Amino acid sequence: xxxxxxxxxxxxxxxxxxxxxxxxxxxxxxxxxxxxxxxxxxxxxxxxxxxxxxxxxxxxxxxxxxxxxxxxxxxxxxxxxxxxxxxxxxxxxxxxxxxxxxxxxxxxxxxxxxxxxxxxxxxxxxxxxxxxxxxxxxxxxxxxxxxxxxxxxxxxxxxxxxxxxxxxxxxxxxxxxxxxxxxxxxxxxxxxxxxxxxxxxxxxxxxxxxxxxxxxxxxxxxxxxxxxxxxxxxxxxxxxxxxxxxxxxxxxxxxxxxxxxxxxxxxxxxxxxxxxxxxxxxxxxxxxxxxxxxxxxxxxxxxxxxxxxxxxxxxxxxxxxxxxxxxxxxxxxxxxxxxxxxxxxxxxxxxxxxxxxxxxxxxxxxxxxxxxxxxxxxxxxxxxxxxxxxxxxxxxxxxxxxxxxxxxxxxxxxxxxxxxxxxxxxxxxxxxxxxxxxxxxxxxxx
Numbered sequence: 069x070x071x072x073x074x075x076x077x078x079x080x081x082x083x084x085x086x087x088x089x090x091x092x093x094x095x096x097x098x099x100x101x102x103x104x105x106x107x108x109x110x111x112x113x114x115x116x117x118x119x120x121x122x123x124x125x126x127x128x129x130x131x132x133x134x135x136x137x138x139x140x141x142x143x144x145x146x147x148x149x150x151x152x153x154x155x156x157x158x159x160x161x162x163x164x165x166x167x168x169x170x171x172x173x174x175x176x177x178x179x180x181x182x183x184x185x186x187x188x189x190x191x192x193x194x195x196x197x198x199x200x201x202x203x204x205x206x207x208x209x210x211x212x213x214x215x216x217x218x219x220x221x222x223x224x225x226x227x228x229x230x231x232x233x234x235x236x237x238x239x240x241x242x243x244x245x246x247x248x249x250x251x252x253x254x255x256x257x258x259x260x261x262x263x264x265x266x267x268x269x270x271x272x273x274x275x276x277x278x279x280x281x282x283x284x285x286x287x288x289x290x291x292x293x294x295x296x297x298x299x300x301x302x303x304x305x306x307x308x309x310x311x312x313x314x315x316x317x318x319x320x321x322x323x324x325x326x327x328x329x330x331x332x333x334x335x336x337x338x339x340x341x342x343x344x345x346x347x348x349x350x351x352x353x354x355x356x357x358x359x360x361x362x363x364x365x366x367x368x369x370x371x372x373x374x375x376x377x378x379x380x381x382x383x384x385x386x387x388x389x390x391x392x393x394x395x396x397x398x399x400x401x402x403x404x405x406x407x408x409x410x411x412x413x414x415x416x417x418x419x420x421x422x423x424x425x426x427x428x429x430x431x432x433x434x435x436x437x438x439x440x441x442x443x444x445x446x447x448x449x450x451x452x453x454x455x456x457x458x459x460x461x462x463x464x465x466x467x468x469x470x471x472x473x474x475x476x477x478x479x480x481x482x483x484x485x486x487x488x489x490x491x492x493x494x495x496x497x498x499x500x501x502x503x504x505x506x507x508x509x510x511x512x513x514x
Contacts, residue, residue, distance in 0.1 A: 174407055174408065174409050174410075176306075176398070176399060176404055176405050176406040176407075176408065177405065177406065177407050178405045181285065181287060181405060181407060182407055183287070183288060183291060183302075183304075183305070183407060184284075184288060188217065188301050190218075190299060190301065190470070190473045190474075190476065191473060191474040192218065192472060192473055192474070193472055193473065193474055195208060196208045196218070196219060196220055196472035198219070208220065208247075210246040210247040211246065211247075212246045212415055212419060213415070214246075214303075214412060214415060214416075215409075215412075216303050217301040217303055218301060218472055218473065219247075219472070220246060220247040220248075220471065220472040221243055221244065221245055221246065221247075221471060221472055222243075222244040222246060222303050222304075222416070223241060223243045223300060223301060223302050223303050223304075223469070224241075224242045224244070224302070224303065224304045224305065224306060224408075225239070225240075225241055225242075225290065225291060225294060225302045225304075225306075226238070226239070226240040226241075226242060226305070226306045226307075227277070227287070227290060227305065227306070227307045227308075228307075228308055228309065228310065228313075228355075229277070229307065229309040229310070230309070230310065231309070231310055231311060233309055234277070235258070235274040235275060235277060235278065236258065236273070236274045236276070236277045236290060237258050237274055237310075237356075238258070238355065238372065239255075239256040239257075239258065239273065239274070239290075240253055240254065240255055240256065241253070241254040241256065241294065241298075241300065241302075241469065242254075243300070243468065243469045244416060244419065244420075245468075245471055246419065247471075247472070248471065249422070249423055249427065250427045250428070250429070251420065251423055251427065251428045252429050252431065252468045252469060253376075253428070253429070253430045253431065254430075254431050254432075254433060254464075254468075254469060255369050255372070255373070255430060255431065255432050255433065256273065256294075256433050257273075257366065257369065257433060257435070257454040258272065258273065258274040258365060259272050259273070259274070259365060259451075259452060259453045259454045260272065260273040260433065260435070260453070260454045260456065261273075261438070261440060261453040261454060261455055261456070261482065261484055262276065262297060262482075263482045265280060265289075265293040265296075265297070266279045266280055266293075267279045267280075269442040269451075270440065270442065270451035270453065271440065271442075271451070271453065272451070272453060273290075273293065276289050276290050276293050277289060277290050280292075280293065287305055287307060287405075290305075291305060297479065297480060297481060298461075298465055298469070299465070299470070299476050299479060300465060300469045300470060304406065304407050304408045304412070305406060305407060306404060306405075306406045306408070307404060307405045307406065308403065308404040308405075310352050310355065310356055311352070312403045312404060313348065313351055313352050313355060314348035314349055314351065315348060315401060315403050316348070316398070316403050316404070317347065317348035317351040317379075318347060318348035319394055319397055319398070319403075320382065320383070320386060320394060322345040322347055322348075323345065323346045323351060323375070323378050323379050323382050324343070324344075324345045324346075324378065324381075324382060325343070325344065325345070325346055325374065325375065325378040326342070326343045326378075326506070326508070327339055327340065327341050327342060327343075327344065327374075328374070328508055329341050331353060331354060331357050331360070331371070332360065333353035333356075333357050334353075337353055339353060346375075346378075351375065354371055354372075354374075354375050355368070355371065355372050355375055356368070357371065364437075364452075366437075369432070373430055373500070373505055374505055376430075376502075377425070377428075377505040377506050378506070380420075380425070380428065380502055381425065381502070381506065383420075384420070384421050391417060392410075392413075392414070395410075395413070424503070425501065425502040425503040425506065426501050426502070426503040426504075427501070428501060428502040429468075429499050429501050429502075430499070430500055430501075430502070430505075431464060431468065431498065431499055432495040432498050433454070433456065433461065433495075434456065434457040434460035434461045434464060434493075434495055434496040434497075435454050435455050435456045435457050435461070435495065436454070436455055436457070436485060436490060436491050436492055436493075436495075437452060437453075437454060437455070437491075438452075438453055438454070438455040438484050438485055439451070439452060439453075440452075440453045440455075440484060453484070455483065455484035455485045456481050456482075456483060457483070457487070457490065457493070457496055458479070458481055458483045458487070459487065460493070460496035460497065461479070461481065462476070462479060464497075465479075
């Protein structure tokens, strides 16, 4: 008969194991937290380790980078329609980003103030023409990404209007030679004789703005005249008036200057010789004063050189970022008009600040004063005009204002005084740098 074997109890090696097993038999699989556990004890058991300063900085830095990346992505999303014109003159619509839209923004552009696009027949030098270069990697590039007519140079026509905003009493052609890292500025006398470009019987260039071709805008009339007369393509323009100069100079805190002589503009309106900071009102006196000069308007142009050199030095001290801040006020107050975009203003400002004062050179349009007698004109005996000297002007433009074009020797200039009858040639080969102007060493032939 089989003997019944009774199960034997398991021997525990650990005296606590039995108690642990018994306790587990009475605990549910998902036990709820004991409601009687002290809250402070639970808080203590769940307390996390504090982050170090380095860890906090890493988290903050990562968050900032993530936000910045999101902003950059949004700014560069091509959302806005934009019309572009290809090399063949065909216009089509593409899309640009908000960043590109801001760069293309022309805050100083008045309504209808854009220049007409045109084709230029000026022959480009072979070394500056990418179409003539077989090696794509060696294409001519001036290093500054601008929407320019000719790679290597960027020309701006500056026009200063009189108090009636009818005549351009100040005219300068600034050529940024980007490839050569220089800036050349041509002063054009207001009385320059341009003949058929104006309906004014005196034939003066300053009248083209209001009395030029009625089919074009005021600024387009002057641009067309200068381009056709000198064969220099103009990329952009800037227009201001004498009264606006007052506000602009005051806005930037005045212009430090070392006056070489005293100017008595009117009784009680004097700028004394010596170092000082011109206010906006004094700046207007300086650029407009001319009746006390023996040379009349040419003497005024000399003074404008001194002021422009001092202004350039002040602007370079200000810096691009602060200048951008001034732009808002200039836009709101309509202190100047221009078809320059924000991107172009920024890039050209940075470029100008890298160019030394010794590499910013001013030139005078070669010529001489002349008494012009219009045919069948009854009101005046004659007009005092500036007669251009043909050959010196051609050589000047070829060398300094068309550096990347083949030389052009035929210009539609009407020379009132022929070469054998020149009264003087002091301005035919006259140059002066901003550095020399500030030092007072060279001053338009003096």
